[in-house]
Each structure stands twice: as structure tokens, then as C-alpha cells.
Amino acid sequence: MFDGIGRRVVSMWFPRLASDRVLRAHPVAGPFALVLRQGNADRLHCLNAAAERQGLSRGMPLSDARAFCPDLLSRPADPARDVQFLQVLRRWATRYCPWVGLDGEAGLVLDITGAAHLFGGEGAMLADMRQRLARAGLAVRLGLGDTRGAAWALAHYGEGPAAPGAGLAALRDLPVAALRLEAETTVALHRLGLRRIGDLAATARAPITRRFGPDVLRRLDAALGHVPEAITPETEPPHYGVRLTLPDPIGLQGDVMAGLARLLDQLCAKLKAQEAGARALTLTLRRVDQGAQDVEVRLARPARDPARILPLFERGVAGIDAGFGIDQLRLDATRVEPLPAEQASHVTCDRGDRLDDLISRLGTRIGLDNIQRFLPADSHIPERGFLIAPAAFSDPEGPWVSLRPRPLRLFPPEPIAGQGARPPHQFRWRRMRLTTARATGPERIAPEWWLEDEAWRSGLRDYWQVETAEGRRLWLFHTPQAPGWFVQGEFA
Amino acid sequence: MRPDFTSCFPLRKARVHEACGAGATGFAAIMAAQITGPLLWLREGWRAEILNPVGLAAFLDPARVLVAQVKDQTEGLAVMEEALRDGAVPLVVIELGQPLDLTPGRRLQLAAKAGRTTGLCLIPEGMGSNAAETRWRCTPVLDAEGRGDSTPQHWEIIKNKAGTLGAWHVRWDWAARRLDVVSPAGE
Numbered sequence: 001m002f003d004g005i006g007r008r009v010v011s012m013w014f015p016r017l018a019s020d021r022v023l024r025a026h027p028v029a030g031p032f033a034l035v036l037r038q039g040n041a042d043r044l045h046c047l048n049a050a051a052e053r054q055g056l057s058r059g060m061p062l063s064d065a066r067a068f069c070p071d072l073l074s075r076p077a078d079p080a081r082d083v084q085f086l087q088v089l090r091r092w093a094t095r096y097c098p099w100v101g102l103d104g105e106a107g108l109v110l111d112i113t114g115a116a117h118l119f120g121g122e123g124a125m126l127a128d129m130r131q132r133l134a135r136a137g138l139a140v141r142l143g144l145g146d147t148r149g150a151a152w153a154l155a156h157y158g159e160g161p162a163a164p165g166a167g168l169a170a171l172r173d174l175p176v177a178a179l180r181l182e183a184e185t186t187v188a189l190h191r192l193g194l195r196r197i198g199d200l201a202a203t204a205r206a207p208i209t210r211r212f213g214p215d216v217l218r219r220l221d222a223a224l225g226h227v228p229e230a231i232t233p234e235t236e237p238p239h240y241g242v243r244l245t246l247p248d249p250i251g252l253q254g255d256v257m258a259g260l261a262r263l264l265d266q267l268c269a270k271l272k273a274q275e276a277g278a279r280a281l282t283l284t285l286r287r288v289d290q291g292a293q294d295v296e297v298r299l300a301r302p303a304r305d306p307a308r309i310l311p312l313f314e315r316g317v318a319g320i321d322a323g324f325g326i327d328q329l330r331l332d333a334t335r336v337e338p339l340p341a342e343q344a345s346h347v348t349c350d351r352g353d354r355l356d357d358l359i360s361r362l363g364t365r366i367g368l369d370n371i372q373r374f375l376p377a378d379s380h381i382p383e384r385g386f387l388i389a390p391a392a393f394s395d396p397e398g399p400w401v402s403l404r405p406r407p408l409r410l411f412p413p414e415p416i417a418g419q420g421a422r423p424p425h426q427f428r429w430r431r432m433r434l435t436t437a438r439a440t441g442p443e444r445i446a447p448e449w450w451l452e453d454e455a456w457r458s459g460l461r462d463y464w465q466v467e468t469a470e471g472r473r474l475w476l477f478h479t480p481q482a483p484g485w486f487v488q489g490e491f492a
Numbered sequence: 493m494r495p496d497f498t499s500c501f502p503l504r505k506a507r508v509h510e511a512c513g514a515g516a517t518g519f520a521a522i523m524a525a526q527i528t529g530p531l532l533w534l535r536e537g538w539r540a541e542i543l544n545p546v547g548l549a550a551f552l553d554p555a556r557v558l559v560a561q562v563k564d565q566t567e568g569l570a571v572m573e574e575a576l577r578d579g580a581v582p583l584v585v586i587e588l589g590q591p592l593d594l595t596p597g598r599r600l601q602l603a604a605k606a607g608r609t610t611g612l613c614l615i616p617e618g619m620g621s622n623a624a625e626t627r628w629r630c631t632p633v634l635d636a637e638g639r640g641d642s643t644p645q646h647w648e649i650i651k652n653k654a655g656t657l658g659a660w661h662v663r664w665d666w667a668a669r670r671l672d673v674v675s676p677a678g679e
Contacts, residue, residue, distance in 0.1 A: 386545045492515065
């Protein structure tokens with residue numbers, strides 16, 4: 001195991017990360033604070049240096065802060081954006097060393113072992129960090145030590161680097177709170193008269209452990225390097241985007257498709273490594289005159305097979321105006337879904353795959369939402385007895401039950417002339433004179449009162465299956481509460 | 493001399509056929525019941541008249557049906573050609589409102605041949621394309637016995653490229669889900 005000799009760690013602490021983030025976008029001259037609603041009170045979440053000079057502090061109610069400092073400007077805090085911003089900083093910090101981890105809500109920890117000489121030594125590296133962060137408008141406190149604990153302590157309680165191998169000497173005069181202890185423990189140690197780390201290190205270990213548990217001394221040992229402590233670098237989230245820049249512009253459809261095929265191979269390899277499949281892809285073609293055109297493709301099912309995805313782009317690429325030529329192709333999987341590897345078997349057929357491919361292909365022509373399937377619904381109302389859902393985003397369901405014959409075609413009710421509760425003997429419908437030969441019914445369907453439906457305002461309906469002497473079999477209904485006769489469907 | 497019904501129905505594979513008349517939808521549903529696998533039904537999105545899956549359940553499982561809503565007939569024909577050529581769907585049905593020219597009809601025919609799939613156009617009376625393999629006129633007729641659970645129809649071939657014309661009385665048996673050819677009453 002690595003014993004800690006020669007290891008160098010930088011701790012970066014951004015004491016005003018949230019307010020600095022907002023002020024970078026909207027600079028403010030005077031005192032400024034971010035406000036977070038906690039319970040039923042607005043409290044200060046983060047404030048700038050000018051506000052701190054006015055005597056304001058974190059956690060103070062906003063109304064009190066206004067009384068202290070009438071010209072205080074405030075904005076609502078957005079902790080989620082702060083977390084994102086810290087991730088951005090973490091990514092930026094990998095310019096100094098590859099081993100960067102998050103440290104709390106507003107800190108980073110960098111293992112710069114063996115990287116400092118690239119920046120001309122530790123002093124120059126810290127100066128570079130300070131300068132770049134100051135230019136970015138971020139307040140930062142840096143600590144450099146042999147261990148993560150020492151670096152943290154120096155960043156928070158005693159700005160500055162510790163010499164290599166300094167150990168306890170660098171931390172002796174710092175308060176015990178610099179050991180990352182809980183607030184209660186710190187207070188209890190203060191009451192015992194142990195105010196500095198040096199005091200704690202000089203005390204007998206056993207009584208401390210008995211009184212406070214093993215945590216206090218473990219923190220001390222970690223800071224001094226007796227116990228190893230890891231820095232966990234975060235993995236980058238997978239990025240599903242690839243691009244191809246060309247030395248000379250291209251304009252032929254075949255050339256674009258050939259470039260796209262290369263990109264697609266790369267992208268699909270990435271997707272395969274992550275066991276994911278693309279659901280939507282965007283191809284951006286940049287022209288030499290800096291104009292950009294997009295081709296978007298949506299798939300009926302997540303896929304990562306280049307041979308299946310490539311033909312879907314043909315239609316979109318054919319419609320692109322190449323102008324003076326295209327010199328960059330960029331392919332992004334804008335929507336990615338997990339797609340685990342499947343066991344290949346001689347039993348499975350490829351019919352489902354082929355159907356999904358067809359749906360994707362037709363989707364590029366008429367829109368993926370326009371290819372639909374029927375799903376059963378639980379309602380007696382004829383027009384609500386089924387749902388229509390996009391086929392790409394639903395699975396076939398069943399069973400379909402109909403207790404009584406239902407027409408094959410439905411249309412909005414078409415009024416016919418008729419009186420009384422029984423179907424008219426003769427009626428005109430769609431310019432045809434029809435004679436009722438046989439009528440089966442009535443089947444009474446009551447409106448669903450819990451749903452507002454304009455078409456069912458006329459109340460109850462008595463449905464009749466009418467066979468006409470001319471042959472056509474129609475579905476008529478009578479509304480007894482608002483007398484009238486209508487045709488709503490036709491049987492096979 | 494009347495040709496054998498089984499030589500004409502189910503419709504010949506890898507061809508495009510046409511059906512007209514009031515019973516054309518029922519004809520398409522009965523044809524779909526003869527095959528296995530999915531079915532693509534193309535309709536123009538703006539039309540108010542829709543296929544009722546609950547009624548369709550008497551013929552086939554509505555879960556097999558995919559409905560594509562197209563903007564107009566041109567788009568519908570393009571989608572149909574692509575679906576026929578692909579071969580993933582054994583039967584493609586399209587509802588047409590305007591007359592079909594020889595060229596689009598022939599293109600559909602070639603696409604169906606390439607994909608080994610069957611196409612069926614539901615056309616208004618007298619608006620078919622010359623390229624169609626067969627054209628059927630389907631008229632529902634009154635059930636003289638009054639059994640209620642059957643649907644007698646009069647099916648007539650009015651164009652046949654590969655045979656002679658003919659006419660039959662058929663009824664769909666709801667319980668057995670089977671098409672019966674019957675001799676009309678009084679003949």
C-alpha cells in the first residue's frame with residue numbers, strides 16, 4: 001500500500017461558491033445575498049464579501065438582514081445549479097492533475113503527486129490556480145499538504161502550503177475543528193481545554209477514544225498520514241457524440257453518408273460499451289459558410305446497430321442543401337436508453353426487429369407519433385372503448401372483449417329524421433333512402449357523468465342494430481332525454 | 493362457368509388488390525383474418541370516420557393492427573410503397589378517396605412483388621387503377637333467416653388479371669371465425 005511518503009494533495013475550497021456563480025452572470029456592486037427558503041422562513045444561503053463586511057452571516061433570516069443592511073440585493077438560491085457548477089469546476093481542475101475528487105458541497109481535492117513540476121513547482125501551481133480562479137470571479141482558499149486531511153485543514157483554517165513531510169508541525173496551531181469533526185465533538189473538546197490540534201496530539205489517546213469514539217483520533221491520524229485516505233476521482237458521464245472534420249468540403253450525398261457511416265461505427269461502439277441504445281439521433285452538418293443544418297432521426301426501439309440506423313438518415317440527408325460544401329459532421333445521440341446484451345437463440349425470430357425498423361423508417365417520413373396502435377380501455381362508451389397510442393412507445397395489450405356486436409366503423413353521430421322510441425321504418429342517410437328490415441335492441445348506454453363530454457350532453461342513448469332491406473347494417477341510437485335519432489357506425 | 497372461390501380468396505400474395513362498395517372494410521378485415529402477422533392500415537388523419545378496434549375484434553386480434561395516419565393520398569401511397577417493399581408486414585391496407593393513376597398503381601404492384609407482400613386498396617366505386625390484380629365489389633345483403641350473428645355479403649370480382657370474373661355469397665361466422673360460402677336463398 002502507498003505509505004503516504006511523497007504524496008501531495010491540494011484542497012480547494014470555494015467559500016462563496018453559490019453567490020460567486022450568480023454574480024459571474026449578473027455582477028452587482030453592493031452587498032448581495034442568495035436566499036433559500038427553509039421551513040417557512042427565507043434565510044441567507046450565501047453572500048458576497050461586501051455583505052459579510054456589513055455584519056451579515058449565513059443562516060440569518062432575510063428580514064433581519066434587510067434591517068441590518070437596507071441596500072442588500074438578493075436572489076433565490078438554486079442548489080441544483082451549484083452542484084452542476086461544482087462539477088464544471090471539477091472537470092476544469094483536471095487540467096492540473098488527473099486525480100480530482102469532490103470534497104463536500106463547495107470543495108475539490110486534487111492529488112497533485114508528480115504533477116507540480118509541470119507547472120514549475122508547487123508554488124507556481126498554486127499561484128496559477130489562484131490567478132485563474134480570481135479571473136473567473138471565484139473566491140478560493142487553497143491548502144497544500146501531505147494528506148487530504150492536512151490540505152483540508154490548511155484550506156479552511158490556515159491558508160497556505162505545508163512543506164513536504166512537515167506533518168504535525170504544519171497543523172499544530174490550527175483549531176481542532178480543522179480535523180473535519182462534528183460541531184458537538186469540537187465543542188466538547190474545547191470544554192476539555194483541547195483547542196488546538198497540537199493539544200490533541202499531545203494528549204493520551206485512550207481516554208479520548210473512550211470519551212469520543214474512534215472517530216476523532218482517526219481523523220487526526222488521517223491528517224498526519226498515519227492512516228491512508230483515498231481521493232475518489234469521479235468518472236466522466238459517457239458522452240454520446242462524435243464528429244468528423246474534413247480538410248476539404250464535401251457536397252455529394254454519397255460522401256456525406258460515407259462520413260456518417262464512420263461516425264455511426266464510433267458512436268455504436270461507445271453505445272455498446274455502455275450497454276445502451278440510441279432512441280433519437282441528431283446529425284449536424286456544418287457548411288463552410290458556418291451555417292449548420294440538422295437531420296433528426298427517431299427510432300421505434302433503442303438500437304446500436306449501424307447497419308440498421310444508417311438507412312434511416314438517407315431521406316433526411318437527401319433533403320440537405322450543401323451550399324458551398326460541408327466541412328464538419330457531428331453526430332449526437334440525443335436520447336439514450338439502456339439496452340442490455342441479449343442471448344442469441346435459434347428460437348427468436350427477427351420479425352419484431354424488422355417491424356421496428358419499418359416503423360422507424362416510416363417514422364422519418366410521416367413522424368413516429370403518427371404510427372399508432374390500439375389499446376383496450378375500460379369504458380362502455382363506444383368511442384372511449386379503446387385508446388390510440390404511438391406504436392413506438394407502447395406495447396400491444398389485450399384481451400379485447402365485446403359482449404355485444406360492435407360496428408367495424410365509427411363516425412361522429414349523423415342525425416336522421418325519426419320519431420318515437422323504435423327505429424324509423426324508413427329514413428334517409430347520406431343521400432340514401434333506407435328501409436328498416438330488422439332492428440335489434442335497444443341497448444341502453446348511460447353517459448359517464450364523471451367525465452365532461454360535449455357529445456354526451458344529450459343524456460342516455462338507446463342503441464339499435466338496424467339491418468336495412470338494402471343490405472347495409474347500421475348502428476343507430478335514440479336519445480330519449482332529448483328526442484332524436486342518429487347513425488354512429490356501420491357493421492361489416 | 494364460375495371459377496372456384498378458393499382460387500381467388502385469400503387474395504394472391506405479392507400483388508395489390510382493390511375492393512369497393514359498402515362492405516369493403518369488412519372485406520379487408522376478413523382478408524386480414526386469413527393471414528398471420530401484423531397488419532398496417534393507412535388512413536388519412538383528417539377523416540372523421542375511424543376503424544373501431546372493438547368491432548374488429550370479431551375478426552382478428554386488434555393488437556396486430558398498426559394504423560398510420562398520413563397527411564394526404566400522395567403521402568399514403570409513398571408509405572404504402574415503402575411498407576410493401578420492406579416485407580415486414582404481410583398485408584398493407586390503404587383507404588383511398590381519389591382515383592388512382594396507372595403509374596402509382598404499377599409502382600405499388602412492383603413494390604408488392606419485391607417484398608412478397610399483399611396490398612389492398614379500399615377505393616370508392618369506379619375509381620380503381622388498371623394495375624390492380626383483382627377488384628372486388630362487396631355489398632352487404634339482408635340476412636333472410638335473421639340469425640343476427642352472421643353477416644351475409646355479396647362479393648363480386650369485377651376485374652381479374654389472372655382468371656375470370658365471378659360472384660359469391662359469403663357469410664362470416666362470428667363464433668367459428670370462419671368465412672363460409674353459401675348459396676343465396678331462393679336460387
